[in-house]
Amino acid sequence: MDGKKTGILSIVKQTIIDSKDYVAEGVDLLIKTIDETGALSEIPVVSQGMKVLEIKDSFQQHKYRRNCAAFLEACKINDTETVENLYNKLNNTGKTEEFTDSLLLITIESSKPLKAAIVGRLVSKLCTRDIDYTSYETLVQIIHAASVASLLALPEFIKSNDGFPYKHSNKIPEEALLFACGLAYRDGSKFNITELGVLFYNCAFKDYQDF
Structure with a gap:
């Protein structure tokens, strides 16, 4: 090495x-x-x-x-x-x-x-x-x-969604940014954060006030 x-x-x-x-x-x-x-x-x-x-x-x-x-x-x-x-x-x-x-x-x-x-x-x-x-x-x-905007879209979505990593809606403002970094997917009308994305949120954003 x-x-x-x-x-x-x-x-x-x-x-x-x-x-x-x-x-x-x-x-x-x-x-x-x-x-x-x-x-x-x-x-x-x-x-x-x-x-x-x-x-x-x-x-x-x-x-x-x-x-x-x-x-x-x-x-x-x-x-x-x-x-x-x-x-x-x-x-x-x-x-x-x-x-x-x-x-x-x-x-x-x-x-x-x-x-x-x-x-x-x-x-x-x-x-x-x-x-x-x-x-x-x-x-x-x-x-x-990823762009900084894409990274920040993760806590923005989950915190604005009462802590839930999914939402039944066809209009998610953060959707394109989260798709771009591979942290989200769709199942019909249901928008979901991936398991890795949820882990990312819990480790890097959930317990912090800033970003």
């Missing part, structure tokens, strides 16, 4: 474990101000990550910092043992490279920090075993490929 990716996953693991300290120091504020100095530069996954990945372009550095901050703010895990368990499981099942690739795909390439925040929530649920790895990996690929 690529030595760089091995190093990055180790950095990510330790950063998540220490994330309570970073959040306490104001990571959410850093997201709003895009502060690229001070506390944010001290976060290992940011400072060491850019060195290991050799990110030199200033725009890419800016985007990577911002996405890492959004990811950390969202990935709040109180039980650090669960992070260690996930790290060990990834190593033991040969999923380390795949997991790292997916995480880097979001933190390096996403144009909006919202995608990194959503993945941060999913990683938190992965640690607590509220979502299985296969579903997690599939959702990360959907998040990367």
